[in-house]
Amino acid sequence: MYEIWLGLNIVFELALTALPWLGGAAAVWIALMSAALLRRHAHWREALPASLVIGATFAALAVWLVPFVTRSSISEMGYWVDWANLIGLSVAVGGLAFAFVWPLLTAVSGPRQDTPTSGQPT
Amino acid sequence: MTTRIQDATVTAAPTDIGRRRFMLRASALPLGAAALSAATSRPARAAVKTSAHIVIAGSGLGGVAIANRLSRELDGAKITIVDRKEIHNYQPGYTLVATGIWPVAKVSDRNADLLPGRVEWVKDMAAGFDPDANTLVTEGGQRIRYDYLVVATGLHLDFAQIDGMDVSAIGANGLTSVYPGPQAAQATWLAMDAFRRQGGEALMTLPATPLKCAGAPLKMTFMLVDRLREAGMRASSKVGFHSALDNIFSVKPVNDDVLRRWADLDVPVTFNSKLVGIDIGARRATFLTPEGERNELGYDFIHVVPPMRAPDAVKNSPLAWQDGPFAAGGWLEVDKDTLRHRRYPNVFGLGDINGTPRGKTAATIKKSAPLVARNLIDVIAGGEPSQRFDGYTSCPLLLREGSALLVEFDYEGRLVPSLPMIEPLQDSYFAWLMKYRLLKPAYMAVAKGRV
């Protein structure tokens, strides 16, 4: 329990050091979501596979990038705890990429040939 | 001892400025909202009502952490903190600065940003303590009476015990030391960077006294070897370690593991070899054996770790240990389990100043600040301290850029990983990530009294 509390506080303190970046990212995400949601006949479902592939690609790249940007390298993964952390971080990076790419692709994808959808996320 | 304690009653915790600021910032964060809101809604606590005057000597990590906790958990108390220092330095970051990993700007913050608004800040140093009169006297001559005292003055780096040592010369002539502060850490990196380009003979030292972060001299050694290796100068350089003790780390499994690693890295250790003098211009250091034999050695690079002791204000006061192993250093005489003074029951100690078997790290404060706050509140409420400290100490030991060990131990020197899956003696990226990226946020949360 204490470790979870500590972990949450670490995330919070990290976020405080990156407030402008987080604010900018949030603004971009809200803009993308608005564009996608306001679009008539938004194609959330059609954009999903490509978004998942892009998210997964980011996650895969992060396996190399995360150690690099933290001044380490993949060869320093000593045991399963290191791998679990790295994979967890990489999945988070992939998830973040997905969260931006899905509304983006939805907003920019062309009109569908068949029947219109509800315009809601699927 | 006269202690004025008002009836201690329990009321709802008042909202403080820090908390409001915290909530405001949290509400601005777009990501991880659920996690962050959980972080802001810390477990509800009831505050103890009292009009007691609590004086905290020292506003380092220990002083600030306890000030934040007490101002939240006590209702009506007057809290005064005494310390002239206005800049709060994140000392665990010094090793990262001194080895070229972090920029120096990352280790300094303003103390004013960390102190709760309701605390009175006396910007002066304690010159002495008169615990029989419940009084602290400042260097400026102010006499401050207290009902309860928390001593958190940290320790004194006693460079004066090394003949010829001049802290202001750190960075020149291959003279380095990570300990004195951010500038010394920065100067140490510049000297290390210059040394690794040309190679030569390096001397790493360890004194015989208790140390804050006793892993730091080891980290500096590992990182120097790594920097030489990176520069392709390892083969043309010698790195030797001189310990004034018969070990290099007081926790045996760690000691043995590091010695094994150094044998592999070709770092010979000379035991019972105490640095007692230095000729900075001539680059010569004098070491003393317990038998009184003096050895003078030349060097191109030296890392000086000073002997450490309590600051004079504590050392020369009745609060210091009067006999036993902690008397020579003048350390605060606290009971190692409750961290309450053994002779003055309205006095508690927190952090490096404590005369306890181990525990001079920020991680120790992470675990002991809540405990000292609780025990002090128990005493204010008319009871006895309810919490016991196990001596938790932790030290992420840098092995090279990108890898570290996450060593955690208790008073008995038992390895006590806080997460069961952590292997303390395993080279680890996770341990590196902790040191490189996660420890400072954890430290800030401790300072703000949240964890």
Ligand SMILES: Cc1cc2nc3c(=O)[nH]c(=O)nc-3n(C[C@H](O)[C@H](O)[C@H](O)COP(=O)(O)OP(=O)(O)OC[C@H]3O[C@@H](n4cnc5c(N)ncnc54)[C@H](O)[C@@H]3O)c2cc1C
């Ligand atoms: C190089 C280095 C590396 C470290 N690495 C780690 C690490 O990796 N992990 C870890 O957990 N810990 C580490 N530490 C240890 C950690 O930083 C300290 O244990 C911790 O900061 C101690 O906090 P403190 O409040 O007891 O003392 P300090 O933070 O030193 O604060 C003491 C305060 O008391 C004030 N003071 C002194 N005398 C008086 C007086 N007479 N009157 C009033 N005020 C006074 C000082 O001005 C200072 O502000 C490291 C330390 C160093 C130096």
